[in-house]
C-alpha cells in the first residue's frame with residue numbers, strides 16, 4: 510500500500526515540476542524579447558540671425574534637449590564675415606544613436622559706420638583744404654570705408670557751407686553727419702594768387718621734418734592718386750634745391766637724384782618717387798597735406814586678394830588703412846609718452862614718415878605679435894605679391910627698413926615690383942632693392 514502510494518506521488522509530482530519549469534522558461538523568454546521602453550530624444554533648436562562680429566557660441570541655439578546629450582564641444586562661431594554659417598551639432602540619444610543636426614546662422618550687418626570728423630573747417634578764400642584729412646570712419650565690418658562729401662561748396666567764394674560727410678558700408682548701412690566749411694575773406698591778400706599753405710583749423714603746425722611744414726595746393730591735386738607714375742615734369746624745376754629745403758613759394762619744386770643702386774629718384778613737392786614708385790620711410794617723408802584715403806588701386810587690389818584668401822578659408826580685413834598726418838602725429842606722440850622716443854621709433858612712424866599717409870599701405874587683421882605665424886599671416890607672406898602687395902617690414906630687416914617685423918603691414922606697389930621683392934619667398938626690402946636708407950635726419 511505504501512509502495513503504491515509513493516509511486517503514485519512520484520508520477521504525479523514529475524509532470525507538475527515539468528509544467529512549472531516550462532512555464533518559468535516561457536515567462537523568462539518572453540521577458541527577454543519584450544523591447545525596453547526608452548524615452549524618445551526630444552531636441553529643439555533654432556536657426557538665427559546675428560550681427561557681424563557678435564560673440565556667439567555654437568550651442569547657444571539648442572533650445573531644448575531631453576533624453577540625450579550633446580557630443581559637440583562648445584565653441585565660438587566665426588561671425589567675422591557676412592553670410593550664412595552652417596553649424597554642425599552631434600547629439601547622442603539614450604539608445605547610443607548619434608544624430609547630426611545642422612543649425613544655420615545668418616551673419617548680417619545692420620550697424621551703421623561711425624564717422625569722427627571736425628565739426629567746423631576754416632579756410633581763406635582761394636585756399637583749398639582737404640576736407641577728408643581728419644575724417645575717420647570705423648565700422649563693425651572692419652572694411653575700409655571711404656567717406657564722401659555731400660553738398661555744394663566753392664573754395665573761391667566766401668561763405669558758410671553746410672555740408673555732410675556720408676559713409677556707407679558694404680551692407681548699405683549709411684551714416685550722414687553734418688559739418689560746416691567756412692570760407693573766409695582773405696584780408697591780407699592783395700592779389701589773386703594761389704599761394705597758399707593748405708591748413709585746416711584742426712591741423713597741427715609743429716612737426717619735426719622740415720619739408721613737411723608747408724605745401725602749395727598744386728601738390729594735392731597732382732600727386733595724390735598715383736603710386737606708380739612719375740609726376741608730370743614741372744616747367745620750373747629747380748635742381749639746385751635739396752629735398753630738405755622748405756617749399757615756401759608757390760612754384761613746384763623738383764629734385765632729381767640717383768640711388769646707390771642706380772635708380773632714378775625725384776622729390777617733387779615733398780613727395781619722393783624712385784623708379785616711379787612712391788617711397789616713404791624714415792629718410793623720405795610726405796607733406797602734411799598729402800593723402801586723403803587709401804587709393805582706389807590699393808583697395809581694388811585688396812578686394813581681389815581678400816576674395817582669393819577667402820577661397821583658402823582665410824578671412825582678411827583692413828584693420829588700419831589711411832592715416833592722415835595729424836592722426837599719425839597724435840599716435841606717435843602717444844607712443845613716445847608711453848615708451849620713449851627710441852622704442853617708439855622701432856614700431857611707429859613720426860608724422861609725415863608713415864606709409865599709411867601715402868594711401869598705399871594698410872595693416873590687416875591683428876596689429877600685434879599674436880598675428881605672427883597665424884594662417885592669415887602665412888598665407889599673406891606667400892601670396893600677397895600676386896596681388897601687387899609687399900610685406901613691407903620683413904623679419905630680420907630692421908637695419909634696412911628701420912622697423913621691426915610687421916607681418917600685418919602691406920604696401921601696394923603693383924605686381925611687377927611685388928614679384929621682384931617677394932624674391933621667391935626671401936623678401937627683399939624697398940631700401941635694399943633701390944639702394945636707399947631709412948633713417949631720421951635728427
Ligand SMILES: [Zn+2]
Nearest residue numbers: 865871872918
Ligand atoms: Zn602699418
